[in-house]
Amino acid sequence: MQILKKFTNPWFTSENVMSLSAPLIGMCVVFSCLALLGYLCGIELLYRPLGYDEATHPLTAISIFLIALAMWFGRKSPTSFSPYIMALVAALIVGFRLIDFYFSLTLSEIFTPFKAQVAADIQSGKSNAMGVNTAVMLFIMAAAVVFKQANKLVVSQLLAFISLAIPVTSLTGYAYNISAFYGQMSEPTSIFGCALGISILAATANAGGLKAILxxxxxxxxxxxxxxxxxxxxxxxxxxxxxxxxxxxxxxxxxxxxxxxxxxxxx
Structure with a gap:
């Protein structure tokens, strides 16, 4: 009941929800940096915290970092062109991963950092790849950031809602213990994918359907x-x-x- 009372509290206004965007962006930046630091220093715990479970692939960490950074710079300078570049680079990275999947190519491996560590994980029988669900989620989120920066808030909000369905389904799979739901998306990637999607939604809380809900x-x-x-x-x-x-x-x-x-x- 206490949770329900808080959920119906007048605190849930557009202005207050928008204030959540910055800390969520910060969390995503820290998560991606820690994952990349894990590869750099050979600390598997930082990119695979659950041992033999799914890992956060280097390209996933880089894409989350770029999208989060695009959101951050977009907040600081709404007319800046740098968020477009960061979001488009992230979309390009995950786009190559989708092309690899659908056409059985290995284009994304060309610019994958820490290849030796990734290869060592795979050779030892562990999973380490950017799942298609992760790539689709990040591609939609990158598009949402581009539209937000272009001040197309309703379109951005819609895309953010759609992208959130993927990590939510993944987390549901972990809750149900059904691997078909999460595929190669790790639990941390699912959690911070939700955080990134919510940060985009929060940034558009003053428009569209979210404004009505709040x-x-x-x-x-x-x-x-x-x-x-x-x-x-x-x-x-x-x-x-x-x-x-x-x-x-x-x-x-x-x-x-x-x-x-x-x-x-x-x-």
């Missing part, structure tokens, strides 16, 4: 409660269904998508 009027309060319930209730019920039966990944995916559809209808 309204201090009763309609905004109801919308916030519905938004929270439409994710938490399906997540809980889906978890109970999966734990109750011998559910395959495909069945679990259908359960998850069905409850998300129900949540969408109820909102």
């Amino acid at each position: 309204s201090t009027h009763s309609g905004g309060t109801i919308a916030r409660v519905q938004a929270l319930a439409c994710y938490l209730i399906p997540l809980l019920l889906g978890f109970l269904v999966i734990k109750s039966f011998n559910t395959t990944a495909q069945q679990a995916y259908l359960v998850f998508m069905w409850w998300q559809f129900v949540g969408l209808l109820s909102s």
